Amino acid sequence: MCDCCAKSDLSKLTPVFEAFDGDEHALISILQRAQEIYGYLPTDVLYAIAEKTGNSPAKVLGVATFYTQFRLKPVGRNLILLCKGTACHVNGADSIEKALVEELGVGDGETTDDGLFSVKTVACLGCCSLSPVMMINEDTYGSLTPAKAKDIVRRIRAEAAK
């Protein structure tokens, strides 16, 4: 591991390791807690988890990259989850995605340069009756149109600029 990666405050992991002490099947739960703490999974954190749980770093990275919930890079302050489930697809999710790309200049899995927005497409948010749907942080926005989606993003940006 190079020096540039060794920067996370690993002491924050101590209570997590204590909570799952002796549970050999807890790797996913530990990774979930770690992501809650750091916002993503930094490399040095993955190494620390590997060492503590007795797994190889390869296995830990393998699990972290297998599941869509885990992120290996920091995300923007506002995480946009754009639903591309079947109902949203039928009701025009593609046009919403296009509108977001136009407005933000970034697409799926990317973060704006100012660190304000990250975009991630997801398979289904389970709010099919409101399709097309997106979630920004904890809030759900339904019955979107391209113009409405752009408007929501602009409002958040204006709010942040204040």
Added chain:
Amino acid sequence: MKLVFGEGSCGIAAGARKVRAAVEKLAAADTNAPAARSTSGTGGSPVPAVEIGITGCIGMCYLEPIVDVYGERGTGNGEPLLARLVRVQEKDAERIYKAAASGDLSGVKDLEIKAEDKEFLAKQTRIALRHCGLIDPEDISAYEAADGYKAIRKVLGMTPEDVIAEIKTSGLAGRGGAGFPTWFKWNAARSAKGDQKYLICNADEGDPGAFMDRAVIESDPHSLIEGMLIAAYAIGATRAFVYVRAEYPLAITRLEKALADARAAGYLGENIFGSGFSCDIRIKAGAGAFVCGEETALIESLEGSRGMPRLKPPFPAEKGYTNAPSNINNVETFANVAWIILNGGAAFAAMGTETSKGTKVFALTGKIKRGGLVEIPMGLTLRDVIFGIGGGIRDGGTFKAVQMGGPSGGCIPEHLLDTLIDYKALGATGAIMGSGGMVVMDSNTCMVNMARFFLDFTAKESCGKCVHCRIGTKRMHEILTRITEGRGREGDVELLQELCQGIKAGALCGLGQTAPNPVLTTIRYFRDEYDSHIREGRCPAHECAALKKYSIDPAKCRGCTMCAKKCPVQAIFGTVREPHAIDSAKCVKCGQCKAACKFGAVVVG
């Protein structure tokens, strides 16, 4: 009066909590409230004029947010419903509060549900959803008042064999999609040798377009817990897990509370009801992988590994979690169990068809007029559900197909709308019953693009363990993409069919084996759409962007220049107040001209 807000995820997303907060604020500030009166339920202490409560998913998603007005105070269960107010907004909070405080509902008449919308629920038979939208999911006493935890009490006086026999009588089959007889799985796990056995609930509802399990957990978590306890007793398991999607935070929160309450009340843990039977249930949050809905992949994930399916046999009943005998059932399956025990297997089996017993829950979505959660007895037709309950296609559109079973299912065309909802009958169409997603499509949906959409999903979600699925789905996705982009070749359909057969035969698990279904059914019923794309460079639904041809109808064009101003590539030319035209060589088919035209002059062909 009591106001009960429908607070499932859909209701909250539609704004139910904002409206409730506004009403609560009014209630707190109301100094003119009628003199506090006491009721027997509150032991004589003063109670507010308007009581405010919550319930889970009422099921009429298209009318959310919904507020139910009950006449008397209490749990809301079994009380007469005075009015159901729909599509309420924050601005309505004041008159809703006033109406409830005064007892005069004339001021909210316009918010009341219309007679035709009442049919949506009236035509249903609810067993798995029996408490949804009626009781407060966060209050264990509401569940107890609705015969809650009586079934487990009854079961503890029976032998495990008798419990399994009752489930066998009911004909209950796995509601997760495969439709395997539940009693058979329980019996196999019961008969398996092992000191420690596990019970697992599959709540990794990953099918896009399906939200039945989420609704059950959010609206009636205790019925899941009780169903699991009965199953655990039947198979002899003392430890149980609920593997639930991390994308369902509200479901996890409510289930956590329900488990804690059940533990405190003595329904969970050591020596339940002094019977000697002990069982505890823990939640494990999934981390986002569709393949984990496959039972052996789910077990791998529970063990903290990548969710890659195992070869079967051995089946989980023999070697499951940590190689111990394990039984896995879906949420909806468990939600039926307590009802079956209390009402008898025969009552359940009295509903349905020869091969499919009981009821099934569907999530009705897409281009449907009335979308939401629908529970109906097996044996009704697809037409009964889509047109009878769902009200048909919205915005005056024409029905084209219904997609059932998500990425493992298929698209059923109009001429098969009288197919019975029955495992066998639906299987014969090439689709499957599935877990309950029912996405309705109209003539604006391109069926080739629909197949591409699902293959995009399965190719991304393939775990990569076996070659047929990993590479096969990718190749199919490439072919479907080129067809939708106008680069399809003669013979592509035959090539797809060949790949489908290979993948069906060769893939390791259910995800791979069923991944070809969306392609096979769309070829079977909508071959003409594939041919139009490939041979004529035309998308009959006008959905595939690359095949759209924009032109301006000179008879409708007023020469307002709006389209020309919006065009990002200057492909539109003409003089002011004269009909304009589009240079198709320059056009990038972005559709902005069509959106800008107020006269409907831009035509897509």
